[in-house]
Amino acid sequence: KMRRGKYIPDFYGVMFDAGSTGTRIHIYKFIQKDPVELPVLDNEMYHAVKPGLSAYKDNPEEGGNTVRQLLKIAKKTIPEDEWKRTPVVLKATAGLRLLPEDKANALLKEVREVFDESPFFVPNNSVSIMNGTNEGVLAWVTVNFLTGHLYSNTRRTVGILDLGGGSTQITFLPKSKKTVHSAPPSYIAKFNLFNNTYQLYTHSYLGNGLYAARLATLGALGADDWKIFTSSCLPKKFREDVTFGGTTYKVSGIPDGYAGYKLCYYEVMKVIKGIVHQPYEVKGSSIFYAFSYYFDRAVETGLIDSSRGGRVEVRDFKKRAKEVCNKMAKYRAISPFLCMDMTYITCLLKEGFGFKDNTVLQLAKKVNNVETSWALGATFDYFRNLNIH
Numbered sequence: 001k002m003r004r005g006k007y008i009p010d011f012y013g014v015m016f017d018a019g020s021t022g023t024r025i026h027i028y029k030f031i032q033k034d035p036v037e038l039p040v041l042d043n044e045m046y047h048a049v050k051p052g053l054s055a056y057k058d059n060p061e062e063g064g065n066t067v068r069q070l071l072k073i074a075k076k077t078i079p080e081d082e083w084k085r086t087p088v089v090l091k092a093t094a095g096l097r098l099l100p101e102d103k104a105n106a107l108l109k110e111v112r113e114v115f116d117e118s119p120f121f122v123p124n125n126s127v128s129i130m131n132g133t134n135e136g137v138l139a140w141v142t143v144n145f146l147t148g149h150l151y152s153n154t155r156r157t158v159g160i161l162d163l164g165g166g167s168t169q170i171t172f173l174p175k176s177k178k179t180v181h182s183a184p185p186s187y188i189a190k191f192n193l194f195n196n197t198y199q200l201y202t203h204s205y206l207g208n209g210l211y212a213a214r215l216a217t218l219g220a221l222g223a224d225d226w227k228i229f230t231s232s233c234l235p236k237k238f239r240e241d242v243t244f245g246g247t248t249y250k251v252s253g254i255p256d257g258y259a260g261y262k263l264c265y266y267e268v269m270k271v272i273k274g275i276v277h278q279p280y281e282v283k284g285s286s287i288f289y290a291f292s293y294y295f296d297r298a299v300e301t302g303l304i305d306s307s308r309g310g311r312v313e314v315r316d317f318k319k320r321a322k323e324v325c326n327k328m329a330k331y332r333a334i335s336p337f338l339c340m341d342m343t344y345i346t347c348l349l350k351e352g353f354g355f356k357d358n359t360v361l362q363l364a365k366k367v368n369n370v371e372t373s374w375a376l377g378a379t380f381d382y383f384r385n386l387n388i389h
């Protein structure tokens, strides 16, 4: 009898994304068709809870509990006889990067304890804060894997734009040498993956995620938290407490002042000008996949359908930002921050990264039913050595 049909069991990998606005679990199932070939991704099970770990900065035990809750889903999804060889890993992003070190460490320690008492396999260094370079590169790996660009020898790939709550990432494969040479050296990442070498342009802007940018626009980041922070990006009669990263701020519109797109654009500009680097080459060369809050805001403003996603141009964000800001009352029910968010996204794309009005963005929450998150790219570490320099 041929030995080819030899049974190799499927295996699983669990990746936690501890983001600034939520904690998510990704449970990936892989099929090993052939002992020498790479495993094939079969499917993903995804679940998210809010708020993120950083909201528990003064109560780490409660933070650990959110991870414990999510692990229950892993137990329900993964067959019991697979538990002890299934790795569990948690990587934290901007939320924990922005916390004082001792607060972040207390939260990580709590998660380690939750992992250690679980029936799963806990690799070394299983719980950590991921750096921004890895976050950008691994999201690029995920999207290019899912779109089939990693095995083809065409060297054709897609760029990624990720807008989180605390940080934002841009990553793409430069076509022109000038992009590499004119970039700050830390923005260039070299690594090997599946027998190919890549040199990417990537950067994570800490404090330029959507929620952090709201506070920065209001001048609230790092300021006295008893003040009232105002903005012309908000409806005039709006007044509310907003919480980010475990701190609460009083926020309001300008009751007897002006509100609207122009003034708002001027305000959000302060968060971008002189901070965001424009890559030399960003013209219509390669296409960009945009997800996370780019996707969410495009859905909320009716630019795309939530289940299908779709292509938009940068000018579509601008047009919708103007509409939302100049008719704030109409959009108030969706979110009082919609004008600020849409204007920020427009400004980040145009003034920040230097995209042209006709640059095409492919908005996608999922590709082939898998979340477009760095989490999948990060699990490739389980069976391949990805060394990013």
Ligand SMILES: O=c1ccn([C@@H]2O[C@H](COP(=O)(O)OP(=O)(O)O)[C@@H](O)[C@H]2O)c(=O)[nH]1
Residues within 6 Å of the ligand: 017, 018, 019, 020, 021, 022, 024, 052, 093, 094, 095, 163, 164, 165, 166, 167, 168, 209, 291, 292, 293, 296, 365, 371, 372, 373, 375
């Ligand atoms: O697998 C994922 C992971 C994240 N998100 C979205 O990405 C944004 C979250 O950003 P996060 O809080 O992680 O911000 P960061 O800490 O990375 O700045 C939110 O819109 C999430 O719904 C998603 O849709 N799928």
